[in-house]
Amino acid sequence: MWILRINMTDRSVKFEDVPEKYKYLAGRGLTSQIVYDEVPPLAHPLGPSNKLIFATGIVTGTSAPTSARVSAGGKSPLTGGIKESNAGSPWAHDLAVMRIKALILEGLPEDKKTFWGIHLSWDADAGKPKVDFFDATEYTGKDLYEVAPKLFERFGDRISFAGCGVSGEYGYGNAGIVYNDLAKRPSRYSGRGGLGSVMGSKRVKFIVIDAKGAPGVEIVDKALFDEGRKKMIDAIRSHDITKPKGGLNSFGTAVLVNILNEAGGLPTRNFSSGRFEGAAKIAGEAIFETNKQRLGKDLYNHACSPGCIIQCSNTLYDENGKEITSCVEYESDWALGANCGIDDLDAIGEMVQLCNAYGLDTIETGCTIAVAMEAGVIPFGDAKGAIQLLHEMGKGTHLGRILGAGTETAGKVLGVTRIPAVKGQSMPAYEPRAVKGIGVTYATTTMGADHTAGYTIAPEILSVGGKADPLSNEGKAALSRAFQATTAFIDSSGHCLFIAFPILDIASGYQGMIDECNGVLGTKWTADDVLRIGSEILKVERAFNEAAGFTKAHDRMPEFMKREPLPPHNQVFDVPDEVLDAVYAEL
Numbered sequence: 231m232w233i234l235r236i237n238m239t240d241r242s243v244k245f246e247d248v249p250e251k252y253k254y255l256a257g258r259g260l261t262s263q264i265v266y267d268e269v270p271p272l273a274h275p276l277g278p279s280n281k282l283i284f285a286t287g288i289v290t291g292t293s294a295p296t297s298a299r300v301s302a303g304g305k306s307p308l309t310g311g312i313k314e315s316n317a318g319s320p321w322a323h324d325l326a327v328m329r330i331k332a333l334i335l336e337g338l339p340e341d342k343k344t345f346w347g348i349h350l351s352w353d354a355d356a357g358k359p360k361v362d363f364f365d366a367t368e369y370t371g372k373d374l375y376e377v378a379p380k381l382f383e384r385f386g387d388r389i390s391f392a393g394c395g396v397s398g399e400y401g402y403g404n405a406g407i408v409y410n411d412l413a414k415r416p417s418r419y420s421g422r423g424g425l426g427s428v429m430g431s432k433r434v435k436f437i438v439i440d441a442k443g444a445p446g447v448e449i450v451d452k453a454l455f456d457e458g459r460k461k462m463i464d465a466i467r468s469h470d471i472t473k474p475k476g477g478l479n480s481f482g483t484a485v486l487v488n489i490l491n492e493a494g495g496l497p498t499r500n501f502s503s504g505r506f507e508g509a510a511k512i513a514g515e516a517i518f519e520t521n522k523q524r525l526g527k528d529l530y531n532h533a534c535s536p537g538c539i540i541q542c543s544n545t546l547y548d549e550n551g552k553e554i555t556s557c558v559e560y561e562s563d564w565a566l567g568a569n570c571g572i573d574d575l576d577a578i579g580e581m582v583q584l585c586n587a588y589g590l591d592t593i594e595t596g597c598t599i600a601v602a603m604e605a606g607v608i609p610f611g612d613a614k615g616a617i618q619l620l621h622e623m624g625k626g627t628h629l630g631r632i633l634g635a636g637t638e639t640a641g642k643v644l645g646v647t648r649i650p651a652v653k654g655q656s657m658p659a660y661e662p663r664a665v666k667g668i669g670v671t672y673a674t675t676t677m678g679a680d681h682t683a684g685y686t687i688a689p690e691i692l693s694v695g696g697k698a699d700p701l702s703n704e705g706k707a708a709l710s711r712a713f714q715a716t717t718a719f720i721d722s723s724g725h726c727l728f729i730a731f732p733i734l735d736i737a738s739g740y741q742g743m744i745d746e747c748n749g750v751l752g753t754k755w756t757a758d759d760v761l762r763i764g765s766e767i768l769k770v771e772r773a774f775n776e777a778a779g780f781t782k783a784h785d786r787m788p789e790f791m792k793r794e795p796l797p798p799h800n801q802v803f804d805v806p807d808e809v810l811d812a813v814y815a816e817l
Contacts, residue, residue: 231331231448236348236361238432239278239337243361248331254751257287258314258721259767260332261303265312266770268334271777275307275424276401276431282335284325284392284437287724288747291326291447292455295463296726298323298535300392300409300420307424308403308594308636309654309678311775315420316682316721318535319409321390324441326724328352328359329448335432345370345399345435349385352443359444366435370399373587373624374408374416382414385438392437395589398430400626402634403654404594405430408586411534411543417556418534421591422680423655424636450752458745462729465739466539469732471694478542478728479531481514483560486659487568488513493691493700494798495664496564497657499571499610500600501650503797504664508573512563514544516575521547531557540728546579554579555586561681564659565596570603571610581613581620588624590634595620597637597656605644648790653678653780662787663796663803665690665700670710670805674785674813676771682727684714688734695734703805707812714813715764722767723747765817772814785810 233246255263261283273279283303290297300322306313325333328350339346347366350359369377374395381391390410397405405426409418420426449455471477477485490496491509498506510516521529524547534543534557545556558579566581567573585592599616602608607629608615622630633640637656641649650657655678662669667686675683686709688694698709720727723743733740744755755763775784791803 231329232358234330234333234359234361236333236335237337238335238339238346238434241346241363245358252331254753256331256722257285257299257301257724258303258316258718259763260285260722261301261314262312262767262771264332264334265303265305266774269305271774272779273305275305275310276427278338280305280428282425282428282432283332285332286322286326287722288750290724291323292449292750293537294459294725294746295466295537295539296729297724298537299724299726300325301721302407302420302425304425304428306678307401307427309423311653311678311778311780312676312771313423313425314677314721315407315422315425316727317407317409317418317420318538318726319390319418320412320536321392321409321439323536324390324439324444327441327444327446328439329445330359333437335429335434338431339433342433343367345433347436347438348434349438349440351440354443369435371396374589375587378410378414378416381436381438385440388442389438389440391439393435394426394429395587396624396626397589397634398426400631400634401427401430402590402623402631403427403636403639404591404598404634405589406591408589411556412532412536413556415556415586417586419591422593423678426589447750449750451749454745455749458742458749461738461742462746463539465732465736465742466729469735471692471731472540472728475530478540481518482531482542482544482557484512484514484517484544484558484563486514486560487563488515489691490660493664495661495691495700496568497650497659497661498568500569500604500648501657501661502648504661505798506568506573509568511573512567512575512578514560517544517546517558520575521545524549525551538726540726542728546575548576555583558582559592561659562592562596565593566599566616569596569600570616572613572616574613577613577617581617584617584620584624588620590620590623593658594636594656595623597650598633598640601637601641601646601649602633602644604648605646607644649788651679652787653784655679660687661796663791663801664799666703666803666805667698667700667706667709669787669803670706670810670813671714673787673810674710675714676768676775682717684710684717685727685730686710686713688730694731701799701801703809706805707809707816711813711817712761714768715761715817718764718767719760722763768814768817782811
């Protein structure tokens with residue numbers, strides 16, 4: 231395997247053997263370590279010293295289920311700290327089978343007008359990938375749904391791509407990195423943290439991979455890998471949340487809308503309430519029933535990436551049976567719906583499509599629009615106005631650039647005091663005053679407010695992996711710490727985070743994940759090593775952030791959450807500071 235370095239200052243290419251230090255690292259563990267080792271903590275995120283690293287997981291590119299995941303890492307333009315953003319797509323699979331352990335973009339070109347494309351293909355004669363550059367300027371300033379088909383026309387149907395939209399070209403804090411899905415849509419995202427702008431700063435528009443002829447991933451112990459794979463498949467297919475026609479396959483991640491609304495933890499109208507009266511109209515069940523009425527049949531969901539057997543990605547169709555968008559994730563549904571007071575499912579679908587078209591993170595974008603609504607730019611519930619604000623961002627107008635900077639910056643410019651962000655990143659779709667453990671994760675994770683960093687929703691709301699009282703402060707530091715460490719390992723394994731549901735409840739599934747990793751690497755890891763390795767990753771990330779100027783004061787919730795009771799439970803975020811500090815102090 232190789233580390234592939236591409237320096238955009240002179241478009242030089244270098245293949246390096248994987249150093250011993252990185253031998254057993256992959257995914258998030260590898261991106262974070264390279265950022266720590268090579269990026270100056272005080273570097274400007276869009277300057278020449280920052281780097282953008284792509285690393286596939288340990289089992290990515292193999293037949294392990296739900297494993298076509300890639301981590302993108304760098305210093306975040308949004309938070310100013312370390313960032314890893316994970317996504318599933320064919321591109322992840324293709325990068326892995328090319329035996330590229332990490333692809334590092336570094337440097338900045340002097341020519342700021344030209345955008346470049348990078349084309350990777352397998353050179354059988356050389357026995358390694360071939361790297362070519364092409365002028366991609368013609369693809370800039372355009373809707374990604376217009377541009378993506380042209381890539382397939384130019385390079386063939388087998389390719390996959392990673393890229394940035396106009397938001398990355400503009401340098402927005404809410405710009406994601408886009409990948410194609412299995413249907414060639416530009417709809418899969420490493421959305422959070424503004425890493426699309428890091429890609430844009432290096433004047434890289436697309437990285438295209440043609441993996442034809444690539445040798446695939448080397449597996450040291452095939453028998454052990456196959457044993458683990460079977461355990462994992464059995465666990466996924468037997469758990470109520472992840473099984474065929476189960477919660478996720480039927481209703482997608484938006485199945486959580488009604489669940490969180492009932493729990494009083496669905497942030498509504500810029501985090502002013504925990505319940506939304508229009509929740510039932512936009513929930514996953516509503517998407518399923520809407521499609522059924524419009525298409526005349528039950529429509530179960532599809533995979534976002536090769537080898538996914540959970541298949542939670544939905545498609546929303548209009549009254550004429552034409553696709554509006556794919557897919558309406560829970561976070562997107564909430565951010566552009568309940569958080570903005572919008573209960574029009576078709577309008578939410580249109581906004582998701584626009585976010586994909588412009589390269590915007592739906593969470594950051596929806597939270598920013600809600601803050602703009604609170605400021606009186608448009609009223610809550612104004613779907614047409616929200617769509618217009620998205621176009622402002624896509625066009626790069628003055629207002630669009632303010633909104634594209636993200637929730638915290640836009641809130642400050644607009645004079646808003648209720649700004650739901652930690653470390654500069656907006657909060658996702660779980661109200662921390664109603665679900666205290668996820669609030670601890672928001673406050674303390676190295677990534678800025680991020681539910682995927684330590685998903686305590688599993689025990690607090692879904693009773694997966696045990697049961698924890700969401701309104702209680704008791705034991706929440708240990709709960710969040712354990713979830714953050716385990717998640718760091720899962721993000722490194724190459725599996726989708728949704729395997730957490732079956733492996734937390736089914737011991738054989740947890741062992742299956744470990745067996746798969748041991749089979750690929752030839753290691754002898756145990757369950758204890760999962761927490762050890764995850765904790766080591768967190769320590770590296772924490773050390774980078776501290777060197778970048780972060781202190782305990784950054785591990786705090788916004789002031790309004792400490793003093794404004796949240797309906798319907800009328801709770802404030804009252805987790806003591808010493809509990810928040812204990813998460814990493816006792817790591």
